[in-house]
Every structure is written in C-alpha cells, then in structure tokens.
Amino acid sequence: MNTVKICGLKQEAMIETAIDAGADHVGFVHFPKSPRHLELARIEELAHFVGKKAFSWVVLAKPSVELLLKIAQDLPSVAGIQVHGALDADMLAQVRAVRHDLKIMRAYSVSLTGDLPTQEEMRCYDYVLFDAKPKADDKLPGGNGTRFNWEIMQGFRAPVPWFLAGGLDAENVQIAISQSGAKMVDVSSGVEAQPGVKDEKKVEAFIKAARFE
Numbered sequence: 001m002n003t004v005k006i007c008g009l010k011q012e013a014m015i016e017t018a019i020d021a022g023a024d025h026v027g028f029v030h031f032p033k034s035p036r037h038l039e040l041a042r043i044e045e046l047a048h049f050v051g052k053k054a055f056s057w058v059v060l061a062k063p064s065v066e067l068l069l070k071i072a073q074d075l076p077s078v079a080g081i082q083v084h085g086a087l088d089a090d091m092l093a094q095v096r097a098v099r100h101d102l103k104i105m106r107a108y109s110v111s112l113t114g115d116l117p118t119q120e121e122m123r124c125y126d127y128v129l130f131d132a133k134p135k136a137d138d139k140l141p142g143g144n145g146t147r148f149n150w151e152i153m154q155g156f157r158a159p160v161p162w163f164l165a166g167g168l169d170a171e172n173v174q175i176a177i178s179q180s181g182a183k184m185v186d187v188s189s190g191v192e193a194q195p196g197v198k199d200e201k202k203v204e205a206f207i208k209a210a211r212f213e
C-alpha cells in the first residue's frame with residue numbers, strides 16, 4: 001500500500017476524515033504568509049489530537065535555529081519537522097540534541113535531474129520530499145499546486161524514505177506514481193476547495209486513488 005501524507009490541515013474534523021480514509025501522515029503549516037498557517041500552540045493541539053493515529057509534521061520554510069529548538073522543546077506531540085530550504089549540519093545537531101526522536105524531512109524544489117540531491121546529502125535527514133520549483137510570482141516556497149516532470153525520478157534511489165509532492169490530485173496521482181516510482185505521496189492544494197480550505201470529498205478521493213496498487 002502506498003503511503004499518503006495530507007498537508008495543510010487546520011481542523012480536527014478534516015484530520016479525522018483524512019485518517020479514517022487511510023492517511024498515514026498529516027502536515028501543519030507554520031508560515032505566516034500561507035493561507036494554511038497555524039500558530040505553534042494550535043499545531044501542538046492538533047498533533048495531540050492526532051496522537052498515534054498518524055505521523056504529525058510541522059511544515060516550515062527557512063526556519064531559524066531558535067524556531068526549530070522551540071518546536072523541539074514545546075511541541076511534544078509533533079513527530080517531525082518538514083523544512084523547505086537549506087538546513088546546516090549544526091542546526092540539525094542542535095535540534096537532535098534536544099529531541100533525538102524528532103524526525104527531520106528536507107523538502108527539495110526540483111525541475112531537472114540535476115536538482116536531485118546526492119546520496120550523501122540525503123543521509124543527513126530522516127526523510128526527503130520532492131516538490132516543484134515555485135514560479136517567479138508564487139508567494140509560497142511550497143504548496144503551490146505545481147507539478148514537475150515526474151519522469152526525472154525514474155530509477156531514483158534514496159537512502160531514506162522519500163515523498164513525491166507538487167500538484168498531485170486524485171486524477172493524476174496514479175500516473176505520478178507510475179512515472180516516478182514513488183511509494184509515498186504528499187498533497188495539499190489538490191485536495192482543497194480554495195487555498196487553505198480542504199474539501200472532504202477530495203481528501204477521501206485522493207487517499208483512495210493514492211493507496212490503490
């Protein structure tokens with residue numbers, strides 16, 4: 001069964017819909033310019049609500065070390081941090097020293113094979129995720145509903161689990177899986193009625209389509 005992550009959730013009812021439909025991972029965005037932004041206290045509340053039923057991620061862009069450490073210290077229900085943008089080894093070591101079990105997922109923006117990281121680089125993280133490069137007028141570093149050429153992932157091997165993301169929806173996710181070879185997929189925009197507002201039927205349809213093998 002493929003693994004599914006639903007990103008940008010904001011309310012308990014929609015989290016329940018996603019988990020009941022089979023979502024394995026859920027993501028909560030902390031990025032003030034995003035229509036999916038949540039304060040950290042609310043993210044802890046939602047991650048606590050999720051409990052062991054799914055894997056809860058906080059999604060950040062270019063975070064400071066202070067923000068990473070605050071999450072590691074104050075959000076015990078969160079299982080991982082997904083970071084869009086570079087992270088240096090020292091930052092990672094500081095976070096892991098505070099909470100060794102907190103998983104770190106690095107999100108890469110890609111369009112060509114040459115954008116894919118080396119095996120050595122990926123080994124620094126617990127998970128990696130591949131999303132499309134934002135367009136010049138996009139206001140967000142991720143979650144823009146833009147897809148990339150999934151064929152660049154053909155034959156790709158990673159030393160850690162990897163998610164395919166970017167512009168996925170219930171209609172295209174099976175094609176994306178077969179063209180990329182992904183076993184783990186992530187969606188946000190493709191299950192929304194409008195930016196920041198998830199649609200129950202789209203969430204259920206996506207999970208059903210993505211899990212089908």
Ligand SMILES: O=C(O)c1ccccc1NCC(=O)[C@H](O)[C@H](O)COP(=O)(O)O
Pocket residue numbers: 007008027029031034035036037059060061084129131140141142143144145146165166167168186187188189190
């Ligand atoms: O969703 C946001 O608003 C966001 C803001 C800042 C950094 C990352 C953000 N989202 C990442 C994701 O939602 C997903 O991991 C993924 O890239 C899905 O994107 P899409 O299905 O194309 O919306």
